[in-house]
Amino acid sequence: MYRRTMLRAGGALAAAAYAAPALSQSGKWPSREITLINPNAPGASTDLTARIVAQALEKRLNATVIVKNVVGGAGALGPSTLAAATPDGHTMGLVAISSHITVPNMMDVKYDPWKAFDVLGQVASLRYGIGVRTESPIKSIEELIAQGKQKLLTYSSNNVTNVVAMFQLAKLSGAKFRWVVFQGGVESVTAAIGGHVDAVIQTVAEMKPQIEAGKLRFLASAATERWPDYPDVKTLRELGFDAVTNGPFGYAFPAGVDPAIKQRMESALADVMADKAVQTQISNLGIVPTYRNGADYAAFLKQIEGELVPILRETGMSKKKAA
């Protein structure tokens, strides 16, 4: 961490001085194992994806890639550790809405999300949908809205990232929906099929087993596209509501990595994501393999920030006052 502060404080001069040894370093990079920091527990969809990507990167970089779960601090420990790591190309980590938007807005972290990372690219996006239990009288989004105008409806979800579409839908339609926070995605879905809440917004991976089993009725895709497995179910946009939940995730180096190394890692990642076997493994998890290069991915996160920050304020989750 000390080194990072020094680097920033030193400014251009230090950066120039640092570049010379770093260049010679890039020749033999990677010179040891590469650590991929994941802020979620083993078994989380980001963790499973990281293990698939790490295995594919190993072949292309000729180096061991270890997934390290740095779990804790309500998601803050992972990105904080990444931001403080030595930028020598041997530490990379997950960057997503959590690292860039929710965590910095909800907690006091020591890193500036828009300056601390060299973003390498996006690898996947979680695809969200809205469902109700099969026994529910609600059969469409229109009926959900009609009911929500008569009385307060509850819906379950485990993360503020997920609920963007429901907040937007409530605002656009005037219906009243209340978010009930559950601990995990599957718990949310279970609460809906048990009839404890009126609806649920979660990812495909979490909803699909229950849709297949006929326990959950899939009302609409909350993504920009329809779900490939359910081509008949429309998106909220197609139904006339400009409401979308995005769930991208990708990887970054801590800022200050030799551009040559960054270049090689970015292209290795692009190559991994073009690999059909990798795509199939990720798709099997119910996650959409989605590639964006570093610059595009950083810009995409910035766009989502604009949508999410007002919701964080509304739910009382943001501790930062409006600027």
Add this chain to the structure above:
Amino acid sequence: MEALLGGFAVTLSIENLAYCFVGVLLGTVVGILPGLGPLTTIAILLPITFKMDVTSAIIMLSGIYYGVAYGGTVTSVLMRIPGEASSVVTCLDGYEMARKGRAGAALGVAGIGSFVAGTVGVIGISFLSPPLAQLVVKFGPAEYAMLMLAGLSLVTYMSGGSLARALLMAAFGLLLGTIGSDPINMTQRLTFDLLSLGDGINLVPLAIGLFGLSEVLFMARQDPDALKVLPPPSRLLGFMPSREEARRSVAPVGRGTVLGFLVGLLPGGGAVLASFLSYAIERKLSKRPEEFGHGAVEGVAGPESANNAGTAGAFVPLLCMGIPANAITALLLGAFMIHGVTPGPTILERQPEVFWGVVASMYIGNVMLLILNLPLIGLFVRILEVPRAFLAPMILAVCLIGVYSSSGNPADVVLAVVFGFVGYGLRRSGFDLGIVILAYVLGPIFERSVRQALAISDGDPMIFFHSWLSGGFAVLAVAILVAGLWPKRVGQAA
């Protein structure tokens, strides 16, 4: 039945038997090593299974999961270090048995009890899965809240000391449970701006500190001669419980099995709650409640059976509903999905060979674990022959390494040391530490469920009586409290 036989046909290939053996062996080892939990192990092995057949992969990975419940007992009994959360309660009486020279018997009872519970649990999966899985979705926030309340009211049964002391420890456990992010809107509570406390205090540093490290401090303080542990019988069958111990264990094993299986079905509480419930019940039913905490064999037999039956119970909602009961079964769900199999009601129609193959492997895995564990007991108990002067630093090292490897976070090691001193102080003052863990585990689930229920009902507390399940648990909670307070009042008056 025919389908189950088909499952055995799948499992009985040399290849699958080998995977099953590797799984249970790894599970045992991981269970013995504190800190390195099944979650990490399964996650590390997951990429290796990408190329494997799905049934073989799940057979191996689930072997790790239920194997852990066997191995976790060893360090609890021998060193008072809980290898896994669900064996915390075994530290209480298992270690006291070891100090009286009955380490082999404690491990033997635990091993045999685990085998009975594991096997009965698998029979439960084979024949009762679909109806039981339906029950799981009936549990909403209100039902959980009242179940946790009933669990918390058990503190009145957990302690041999005064009620006031028990309640004080429960309050301490609840307070520890509130540290970290608020479960609903993520506000940081009692974290003092420390990032490492953002998710609250982890169970591993807490349990290892309170139990394992406090024991090291006790050893350091005491006269070496006073610490003499009776040498365990090192005969071939030294692990066998005596006739008396065996007789006293039968009923607790039976009750622990049924209770553990039912509680294990529920997402959230699972095996930890099951082991504590069983301990409290055995203590209440025992004719010699004063022996609890001083080496009562029932206090090992019941909880150890309960935590194994609990691991089996967790497979029911996983396989039949696609609902994982805990983080480990969630990881197994991920393993299924990477292989393109979706667990849930459809698995029986579409991939019956996967379902029955895994179930059949669990029968065989439990037999393997019994054969693997019993002979090793003779070896494990030799640890007690190590002079205390060497054993104490060894326990210290195992504790600290265990804590570090559980999260990779050095702050957890510091926390564990702090809790070591706290635990030492509390034990010297005669407080019961099991209650702290119980309240710490159940408190946050109780808080979250209450807040979810009230969000759903828009603040109306009648939601806690909206179903016969939640109403029933509410009544049960009151009954437990009243029954727990009643005899003590009478006893004190007399």
